[in-house]
Amino acid sequence: MRQTDKWKQTHMNIQIAATRADLPVKTVRYYDDIGLVCPDRLGNGYRDYSARDVNILQFLGRSRSLGFSIEDCRQLLSLYEDHNRASSDVKAIAERHMIEIDKKIKELKAMRETLGNLVTNCHGDDRPDCPILDGLANPDQE
Amino acid sequence: MRQTDKWKQTHMNIQIAATRADLPVKTVRYYDDIGLVCPDRLGNGYRDYSARDVNILQFLGRSRSLGFSIEDCRQLLSLYEDHNRASSDVKAIAERHMIEIDKKIKELKAMRETLGNLVTNCHGDDRPDCPILDGLANPDQE
DNA sequence: ATTGACCTTCCCCATACTGGAGGGTTTAAT
DNA sequence: ATTAAACCCTCCAGTATGGGGAAGGTCAAT
Numbered sequence: 001m002r003q004t005d006k007w008k009q010t011h012m013n014i015q016i017a018a019t020r021a022d023l024p025v026k027t028v029r030y031y032d033d034i035g036l037v038c039p040d041r042l043g044n045g046y047r048d049y050s051a052r053d054v055n056i057l058q059f060l061g062r063s064r065s066l067g068f069s070i071e072d073c074r075q076l077l078s079l080y081e082d083h084n085r086a087s088s089d090v091k092a093i094a095e096r097h098m099i100e101i102d103k104k105i106k107e108l109k110a111m112r113e114t115l116g117n118l119v120t121n122c123h124g125d126d127r128p129d130c131p132i133l134d135g136l137a138n139p140d141q142e
Numbered sequence: 143m144r145q146t147d148k149w150k151q152t153h154m155n156i157q158i159a160a161t162r163a164d165l166p167v168k169t170v171r172y173y174d175d176i177g178l179v180c181p182d183r184l185g186n187g188y189r190d191y192s193a194r195d196v197n198i199l200q201f202l203g204r205s206r207s208l209g210f211s212i213e214d215c216r217q218l219l220s221l222y223e224d225h226n227r228a229s230s231d232v233k234a235i236a237e238r239h240m241i242e243i244d245k246k247i248k249e250l251k252a253m254r255e256t257l258g259n260l261v262t263n264c265h266g267d268d269r270p271d272c273p274i275l276d277g278l279a280n281p282d283q284e
Numbered sequence: 285a286t287t288g289a290c291c292t293t294c295c296c297c298a299t300a301c302t303g304g305a306g307g308g309t310t311t312a313a314t
Numbered sequence: 315a316t317t318a319a320a321c322c323c324t325c326c327a328g329t330a331t332g333g334g335g336a337a338g339g340t341c342a343a344t
Contacts, residue, residue: 030332046291062278067253080275090274091266101254111209112243115236122233130229132236133222136204188322
């Protein structure tokens with residue numbers, strides 16, 4: 001049986017699990033190292049991922065792609081697995097993260113605007129005078 | 143003479159230089175380590191910053207605050223000091239950086255929207271059912 | 285038996301600093 | 315003159331999230 005035919009197995013090596021979760025093998029190994037997803041081990045020392053492990057890896061992949069930190073993910077995961085959780089706890093984490101994202105967007109937009117002004121004013125030819133450098137050297141000059 | 147009265151000196155210790163450039167002392171020392179701003183040294187080994195060094199530190203602070211990487215800053219600095227530069231070289235760096243910023247803004251906005259939808263749908267009370275966790279577990283479900 | 289594709293651990297690398305330990309120097313006050 | 319505070323120095327380790335690669339064990343197919 002080839003590795004790539006093992007789609008219906010419930011136990012698999014790291015590469016198959018990583019492929020199913022759409023994550024790099026290195027990342028999956030890292031998540032084991034830091035105690036996020038620690039699969040069973042086979043007699044030869046190989047990691048042995050279950051279908052449930054893969055589910056959790058996918059959950060992590062999606063959480064990370066939404067920008068949650070590893071520590072946020074750890075909390076979300078623990079809530080995910082706690083069927084007595086309060087949804088307000090989840091919402092609090094997500095809202096806190098949303099505020100962070102909004103803050104970053106705002107910062108980037110401010111940078112982008114300043115930079116855009118400088119770039120617009122720079123003719124960008126062979127001559128040395130450059131409003132971008134002038135602006136970086138002294139932002140208060142007009 | 144107190145340190146804080148040394149505003150008119152053209153040679154100063156690291157703390158005064160850092161204060162003038164509005165940068166942490168640690169950062170200024172780091173910029174020396176990586177060869178960005180390497181001041182003279184006094185007989186006792188202390189760094190001795192000139193007014194010109196402070197200018198450059200300010201230039202760096204502003205460039206960094208616009209999100210330029212240290213390596214970008216190194217190039218901008220070298221152009222800043224090269225009076226035969228072509229402004230097009232500066233503009234190219236700035237435009238490349240602007241594209242990066244635009245990309246990040248776009249990514250963050252996408253995250254923010256997805257997250258906003260999840261948060262909006264979560265009632266956020268004591269009950270365990272939670273659209274946020276559901277969305278993270280399976281993003282394709284409605 | 286061998287080859288190639290797996291798997292393992294371990295260590296270094298990246299960004300741009302930040303914190304702290306351990307120790308020398310200068311300044312101000314006594 | 316002494317002492318304490320406030321400087322300064324270098325070096326090491328850590329942050330977050332993995333990526334790259336070496337050295338070596340295992341497995342499947344030829």
